[in-house]
Amino acid sequence: MLIKRPPDISSSEITEEGVYHQRRKFLQQSLALGLGAGIAAHLPDAHAGYGGEALTFTTPDAYRLNVEKTAYKDVTTYNNFYEFSTSKYAPARKAHTLRTRPWSIRVEGECAKPGVVDIEDVLKRHALEERIYRFRCVEGWSMVIPWVGFSLSEMLKQFEPTSRAKYVMFETLVDPEQFPNQKGRVLDWPYQEGLRIDEAMNPLTLMAVGLYGEVLPNQNGAPIRLVVPWKYGFKSIKSIVKIKFVETMPKSTWMKASSREYGFYSNVNPEVSHPRWSQRRERRIGEWGKRDTLMFNGYAEQVAHLYKGMDLQKYF
């Protein structure tokens, strides 16, 4: 069967989870009803790895998005995760090698209280929220994803960044045993990303631990990843093991790979094209037509002030 049976739900559990499991049953049934054996044979198990456990969270109105969400199957089987493969369909098949427990994050640099935090403690400390965000890949496709997580700012504050903390740098785990494609050199591992401190502290910037109400599947960046919805997807670094407060602008992995094509900011901007393709329009996964790409991916109201007076053609 394509999708594993959900664990039994006790009647005492809250509605939120129940609703999501119904969705899953519906998916199962519709697949069983014969969307066609052809597709079923093609698609990897969307739940490869340890994802899929139900999470408890609130659903703040501020982060409801009144548009159709991208299908769970698409969100979890079409992933750019070069640590597994450069093919977008492969991570869902290969991600079972990633072990998401035990997992800790080292926080260091320009802060008063550096340290190592365990993922379980992170989960206990922060109340989870569901936030439905648009997600725009630099390649020209987009999705709408219901993430579960908490504002990065909540987490960063606990380490008391100093006035010298002008930027925050993030790093993905390096372990070729768990990330088979790290045996090759397609990118300069570890994968690194960075934000300016005010970007990191913006309430939109999310640390995600789940999607569709469930623990993140490995291929989506388990156990914890960044989601910066007004920037191109590659800024939203996955499977984070290190956070560092720094004084100077860090160089991201994609800047190192091609500084002409990928800048530090990488804000979604229909007016600034990638050297090899236009960013004016995008294809929403699940649609045949094209949509206009929105300035800051539709989050201008929340983030445009961060870039006031900046030449966005220059600081792309």
Next chain:
Amino acid sequence: MSPKGVGYLKVVIFCLSLFPAANLLQGALSNALGTNPVETLIRDTGDWALRFLLIGLALTPLRNLTGQAQLMRFRRMLGLFAFFYAFIHLSIYIGLDKYLYWDDILEDIIKRPFITIGMLAFLCLVPLAVTSTNGMIRRLGGRRWQKLHKSVYFIAIAGVIHFMMLVKKDLTEPLLYAFVLLLLLLARVPSIKRVTQRTAKA
């Protein structure tokens, strides 16, 4: 092989060459082309255009190696299939990937070298397809026809460069095509060609 045998084999190769297109069509109709079907369609048809170009270019060195002159009887059909897949590839780019937004297409052609070079390769492929009939060969005369069709080397090189320039980071696949093309071009260097022909005779 008898002329009849060549005829039968042509039918078989024709059907086999149509198979990737049929497979994609079936996939498109049954929604089995993955999460981003347009991307799948455009990549796969591009792959097949390049593959048919390389297969077509492989016939002459293969003939030199094996001495099987009849291999050349399949060259026109394979070349036309390269054109067929390149044509679908371009049509999908214009119709589905760019969704007929001509401003985007024009900007691509002018400002994006990998599109410019891909488009150029396709444009050069058109006269080869048009002059592929026996009538056209006669009208042009063998020498002029051959001269014109030498541009297939440029088209193949341009096609491979087009592929190399479009990938984001992983060059493995395009480099594989580049390597095969390089071998096929090297096999045409006179001194190397003499060696292969001698081996064939020995």
